[in-house]
Amino acid sequence: MTATPNYDDEFDAIVVGAGLSGTAAALTMAKDGLDVVMLERGPSPGSKNVFGGVLYTPRIRELTDLSDAPKERYVAKKTYSMLSDAGDETSMSIAPAAWREEPHNDSWMVLRRDFDEWFADQAVEAGATLITETTVTDLIREDGTVVGVETDRPNGTLRAPVVVLGEGANSLVSEGAGLKRQDDRDNVAVSAKEVRKYDREKLEDRFHLDGEAGLAAHYFGDGAVGDAVGGAFLYTNKRTVSIGVVYSIEDAAHGERTPDEVLDQFKQHPAVAPLVRGGRMVEYSAHAIPEGGPDSMPDLVHDGAVIVGDAAGLVLNSGIHLEGTNMAVESGFHAGQAIADALDRGRSDAAALESYEQRLEESYVVQNLDHYGWFMDTAAEEKEFLFEELPHALGDATEEYFRMDDRPKDEHVSDAKSHILNASGGWFGMAKKAWKFRKMLS
Amino acid sequence: MDNGWNIVVCVKQVPDADDVSIDPDTGRLNRSDAEAVLNSPDYNAIEAALSLREAGGGTVTALTMGPPTAGEVLQVAVGMGADDGVLLTDRAFGGSDTWPTSLALARAAEELDADVVLGGEETTDSSTGQVPPGIAAHNGWAQLTYVEELEARPEEDRLVARRDVEGGYERVAAELPVVVAMGFGENTPRTADLHRKIYAETEFEPTEWDASDLGVEDEVGMAASPTQVGGMATADPVPREQSMVDSADELAEKIGEVR
């Protein structure tokens, strides 16, 4: 055979996983003139990605020109609905005029299969190398320093000064190599999602959309995910709708229903059924999402390695916000810069890479995580109130408030109030809860 | 032969069979969304080629005809261990049916001084299985199709194949040069070595030949193709229903009802 070169230490960095975080790191480094190789287990980046749908693009827009990116629709409207299992729906809808203008609040529905591939292509165009169908199985360490990776291929070790772990939520490599504890069970949410395909015109009529405008709908309460802590979502793409449920794995393990069944139940809710009627299921997937908040963040920097994106627990799943894409990209970007700086000084030890962690701490990423970190705990504590009593009370209250009968309006109003008060434990309880959840919408 | 055989393995780029689908709404074949991949039976051909080289030395050259992007399938072959790759690319080849396709490949095989040419059983897109016999016929060489196993006999200048003959097998010895179509799934294709794969995808450059390099510019393309695709319809989707039954007899009865 013609000779095969050896690529050990031919690259400045190895990126594990060509998802958003890994690609952002590779792109940042490549733009800085570094030689980077991305190792991706899928046949193409994003091919295995299941994700609800809103990509937040502030940093990506700075890293590359987004105008040709495969995007589906921008978020023109968000709705939040409380669903009770009795069939009630109480909802709020937000559609600021500003969202209809560029850059559309940096919120786009995308299909990750298309987007991730395109994004990785940007990194390749900037000079990075993408090697697919290659799964990293372990890290090579010498004297505690990470000096390369081991893959599932023959002659499958590859060495480089720095390894970037952007392997996503199921971070087997980081865990296996001891860079990260295995997530506690209650720090992980499960999700089930399906994508249904519709005629484009029918879809736009059904959701009152035109052009690139899209809807991001969020649902809570026992009508959405039963008695588990979590929520459900519905996002409109160009010709498809993504519908899914996300809830705490603890509930999933203890409850009787599978994610599949929870999703089915959600789809049958009277507020949801007409929205997903017809069409054809083109995709189904189930997945784990870390939701631990700042406490479960591992050490991000090691000798010869950094952890980025979901692998680093950088997901915000507050019930109101489900964000990971922006933090994945942001972390990849800061990691990339930190690595470039360190290599510039001829170093790749933890101390030299430390600036990644500092930059991230100064960015909105860690600040947001701190801000919302308490939420999951509070939500779990108040699970019954938030996910069962409140949706019912809201349903009953609004029904009472607007009831058409022979009683005077005053009576309806006061009955409506008492529905909510009862659920909240009277005025005192209500005030306490309001205090507790004040941050939820801020 | 002192330096072993010149082994040429033909590989074709096809739309990923798993991605080609009928859109039930429009009834149209969805081929544009499909990723372009190496025809899966060709992995068996590459594996056979590499094993032959291991047994008797020589070189393996991957050969493909297709648009410039088809170079990707040469990378796959080189990644798995082929020494080199040749890309036949030229607008003039467009619209070729199996006759000119096998002519171009046959001329290239001659140019490469091939002792053994390997191909897959058939492709997953148009699946004619006619190209390997076509190459053999154009060059007046021996052919061996539906091959399960190969045994090199360099001392006799012959290649022996075990062929699947539907209901049994036969062992056939062929004089060189010979064209072999490997049966699908007859061997286990090796996984590319990591460093070789990086080399194939970053540094390897295929040799490119156009129609005039092969002297076939007037004998390829639509004009030289005896067959034409006169139309394409999508097969009617089969309506499906599911039900559970408890025994083989009950199932047999149900099948009887719908047969």
Added chain:
Amino acid sequence: MMAATGDTDIDVEAYDDVWVFVEQHDGEVASVAWELLTKGRDLADERGEDLVALVMGEDIDSIPEECIARGADRVLVADDPVFEPYRSDPYGEQFRYLVEERKPAIALIGGTHTGRDFAGRVAVPNHAGLTADCTELEMANDRYEMRRPAFGGDALATIICPDHRPQMSTVRAGVFPAAEPDPDREGEVIDVEVVVEEDDTMTEVLERDVGDVADITDADVVVAGGMGTEGDFDPLWELADALDGTVAGTRDAVDEAGSNRPDRSAKLARPSGRSCTSRPVSPAPSSTSRGWTTARR
């Protein structure tokens, strides 16, 4: 052996008659040949031409008569030891000669391994159009149209061959009914000149073992198993018994199976996956459910 000639100026009017290649091994005719005689007869009648059967082999005395009984007007016989057993090179050279001499308009060949091996080779020297794996053949829009599945059976392509002759097709087994013999039919048997000599051949059959293995292309009912069988073919045998059918499996499944395996040569998987002649009728029962699932067409 002769290499191909690229003769593109063909007078299509000079070609007529419908030919059927009668595949035989050791005097045993492949059943698809009788099916082709049915279709060939229709086409010949429609075109007002003759149906010609082509038989090659050694000591094949009774086959020509049977071809006539089953619808052939003429049978061309090339009887010589060089044609037994089948080899592509002598068969191909003999066929090239016959086509050059007699100029058929249409040639039908069974889509068996032998048929496809043969057709792929013989189409080239005559610059004939060869359509693979046809499931429909008809005269329509004043021309001969061949239809064939592509893309794993999702699409049906219509192939035409306007400027070249003969128009050749391989045809899947089981598409047309076999022609019934009529002992009173009359026809002509012609012994053709054999133009190949053993010395010119490039291949030698060292061993041939065609045993008592069921060939699934001959079966009416195939019960097929994939990896879902997890090595247990018993339920498939049960169903096959009930349906009076044959058991087959995909390669990996067969390799995994124990003593109850179907014969290894009953390989089902075609590269395009979905294009097996006989579509599997039932997905294998999954390990989680002991029941059976049927798919209704």
